[in-house]
Amino acid sequence: MTELGSPADSTAPDAAGSAGTADGTAAPIVEVEGVTFRYRRASEPAIRGVSLTVSAGEVVLVAGPSGCGKSTLIRAINGLIPHAYSGDLSGSVRVEGRSTTDLKLRDLALTIGTVLQDPAKQIVGATVEAELAFGPENLGIPREEILDRIREVAAQAGIERLLGRETSALSGGERQLLAVAGILMLRPRLFVVDEPLANLDPATAERLLGLLRRLADEGSAIVIVEHRVEESLDLRPDRVLYLESGETRYHGPVDGFLEVADPESVRLPFDVVARRVADVPDTEPPAMTLGERHAEPVDPTPRLEFRGVTASIGETEILHGVDARLGTTETVAVLGPNGSGKTTLFRTAMRLLDITGGAVLVDGRSIADRRTVDLVETFGYVFQSPSQMLFARTVEEELLFGPRTMGRDPARFEELVDDVLRRTALADLEGIRERPPLAMSFGQQKRLALAIALALRPQTLILDEPSAGQDHRTAQAFMREVTAIPGLESLFFVTHDVDLALTHADRILLFRDGRVLADGSPMQVIADTERWRACGLRVTSLMEANTRYRGADGKFLDADTLARRVIAQDPTRRWGPGREAAAGGLLTDQS
Amino acid sequence: MTSTTMSSDRLWEVTSRTIVYAAIGAALYGILLVAQVPIPGTTVSVRPAFALVPFFGYAFGPIVGFFTGLVGNMVGDQISGWGALTSWNWSIANGLVGLIAGLAPLYLRRWTEGSLRDRAIGGAIAGVIATIIGFLFTFSDLIIQAGNTFGGVLSFYFAVIVADIIATVILVPILVYAWEPVKAQLGR
Amino acid sequence: MNIAPRYLGRGSWLARRDPRVLILVVALYIFTVLQVWDIRYLLVLLLLAVLYYRTANIPWHYIRRNWMVVFTFIGLLVVVNLIIGGGATGDITLDEAHVIFYLPLLGTPMSAESLSLAVTLFLRYLAMATIGFPVAFAVAPSDFGIAFRRLGVPDKFAFGVDLTFRFLPSLAADFQTTVDAQRIRGYDWSAGAGRGLLTRLRRSTPVMVPTVVNAIAGAEDTIDAMDLRAFGTGKRSWFRALKFDSTDRLVLLAFLGLLLLFTILGFMGITSELYVFPFLLDMAGA
């Protein structure tokens, strides 16, 4: 293993890579054969009889709903299974012809580089250089060589300007790029990337995919796990492995995948949805916004108003004069790049962060003289990561913590708990009241966090990244449930999921560098694609479709609904990849 | 590892897991030490954060415990400006507390291998024992700070361990109860 | 809440020194001071410490608060010792001592000796703190790991120190988030202050538990990431190099010399005797 660790050997990949691309028939880097794995503590296997072969220069997309076993497959490939995770493993995984059970993680690290789901957690260096150097250091590579590689990799990943920075000061996007660069340092032949786009703004996402594509072109192999299929297609994957509940549903070229994939669990390009709506029964009505639900004319005094608000964290000013009015009875979505100040904005609204200039008004009254506690009746705030507020031993205690500290009437606690659990679709989980909150799944915790907010009976909900870390179906369902909550007047949410924002909001705030760039109805805001891109946002196929078929005053429709309407209007139209551009009439809301 | 504590044969194993937990323990201890609000009108402030030292030792073993106490206290001093090394013997005392709590499987089997409730109580007991013994090291002040009267050191010793024992007895079980179910989810 | 250690001495003469020097100097200096009980010599040492400290030119307004903390802490230490000493000192019993007055209420005797001792102790602590301070502000956080490594700490633990500094800012931010998350449920973290001890402790759980449990749970990914990059599978190299230049050698030698000098003086009994201020003796009417 020591000679494997030597720099001489670890430069091999490039050579092998180019050889691989020269004649298409390269020896496979990884051969997964009928692998079944059950985690030690689990009763059911997480993956069953999965097979996959990847050769140099190939890009394989692994897709599937949350919990289907994607990360488990990755662990089986990179050797964490069986070396770090114990359980029953059957079938075989061979890397460059040798079984992973016989290889050490140290040896595998030279062939397979893995980028995990959450960049913030996998970065172990306090500075960018330290992070890049970590892998080579562990292999005992001499420092001169490491320094050379750092320069080389920084250029390759386009992160030169990050050198010298402290990792804690990086934005989410920058972290993700750094994480990939850290893997590049080991010059692996196969890159395994687990949901790299999860917390990225679309611009950064495109940049990352570009980097991966280049690596593939240079002869490395890529296995990428991703919910966001539409974006992943930019990577031009050679094959798709589609998993459902641990089993292979499809394995083959992209086109075939688009035909079998369930449009509800993975988001597909609009033309694909349009081509397939016919086969799928029309289950769900179009998403409703609070603006639509509250028929009565919108109250002139907004629920939340920012007047030239400036705010700083430490020395640096984050918000540079924000002006915005968020209505009493509407759904407003805030879109913008990583680090643009979206979260900060709402923290000022809750007096969690003091403003340095301007004024924040709630229901027309300045909150300067109010404390956070005085605002909890008005706003229910659900944080980006739910577990950060969970501490109690049971769900019930957790739910009642707020009402207790607020001195609410204990007599009504029983019904309160029932009520919020029902509204958040948690009630049907058996023994839910007694469960330890911190041990629930991410999705469940997300719902519990919502229930906690509702337990204080707020008029308005503020959701930070409601869709992060959830698959298409779960995110959609979550938003529908929230909008359906009786008595809820308004909903403000921050997200990177463009389609989610556009389909569920009455109004969009485009945010960038601590300023509001645009404010208007979805259709109005997406009209200016230049500005849209300038905010680091992606023009999705659904947006294109909506612009094509809907008037500027129309409502932005979700793929399913829009497709059905289009077909209803012109049943004869033929759909092919990108072909719908051919003809296009405007749909109006007469239906 | 089915219980909070480790099986005694793996007590001294140093894996990446050990190092990461140790670093997290130390960082948290340092942070919460600084974040604490001193009680007006009392000489010694209660340090809820202190409970982390016996907890990390008890849950993740003597090495993690020692590192948490030693480095955590140094980091705390470092951030407060006192300087990581200025009172190094107090840092070592903290480290010993974590270490001794981490050895619980050797002297508290009856508790560490019992029900969740037993393990929570075991944590408190181990914490108390560890605190009493560990802080004896602060008597090194007698040599280092000769001129500190024995009474002086003694009174500091008692002031500190009383406050810290209370923190331990209350918080360690709470932490054990909170951590166990989560651990069951993760486990490798 | 700004918790991350602040590298305020950045670029200063002291910050350019090899971090090992700053660490060793503290040790050498502390052991030097320990030899000295004669406040006149102590003042000389304190002066040296101050000069040393100045070479780190740490902007005062950033650390005023830290110094306040240090002063109150030392003051407390000394006063408690003074009271408990009850007029006596380490080696002078009460009846040998020259009592000046008795504390009201407590009735504790205050002797010329015990008061002199108090002042001396105060200066000793102050001197040590002064030397210790630069370690807090003139060593780059990223240098601690390698420094300890080169001082003989094993690879894994030296890296553990690096990792600790890596976790500090992010965990501090998470902690802040948790505090906020609870505040919007009507919780007030500082409200416990002044209340009974038990209340205070119990009130800390809503912020302690999520911070701790999430930190530990979140570690899984970090651990995987380290295993996947072959951590601890063999001897590690360190990309950061420390260079120990001639200046470093000089500084170290100087403090070594200082230690030797005062050890000798100590043995000769020149500096090891507590200096009792004459004017205090006069007040005691001796």
Ligand SMILES: Nc1ncnc2c1ncn2[C@@H]1O[C@H](COP(=O)(O)OP(=O)(O)OP(=O)(O)O)[C@@H](O)[C@H]1O
């Ligand atoms: N360490 C573990 N111990 C026990 N069960 C686990 C462990 N990790 C995952 N599982 C279970 O295995 C199944 C597959 O999990 P996995 O993380 O592979 O899904 P995934 O497709 O990556 O989901 P996501 O898209 O949310 O990341 C899930 O039911 C999960 O609960």
Ligand SMILES: Nc1ncnc2c1ncn2[C@@H]1O[C@H](COP(=O)(O)OP(=O)(O)OP(=O)(O)O)[C@@H](O)[C@H]1O
């Ligand atoms: N605790 C903190 N300390 C220092 N800087 C911070 C802190 N929190 C946020 N920032 C900085 O403030 C800026 C805005 O952060 P914020 O979280 O509001 O952005 P965001 O729009 O929510 O980003 P994302 O979409 O990634 O959540 C960022 O540049 C970030 O680096």
Ligand SMILES: [Mg+2]
């Ligand atoms: Mg996963």
Ligand SMILES: [Mg+2]
């Ligand atoms: Mg945010």
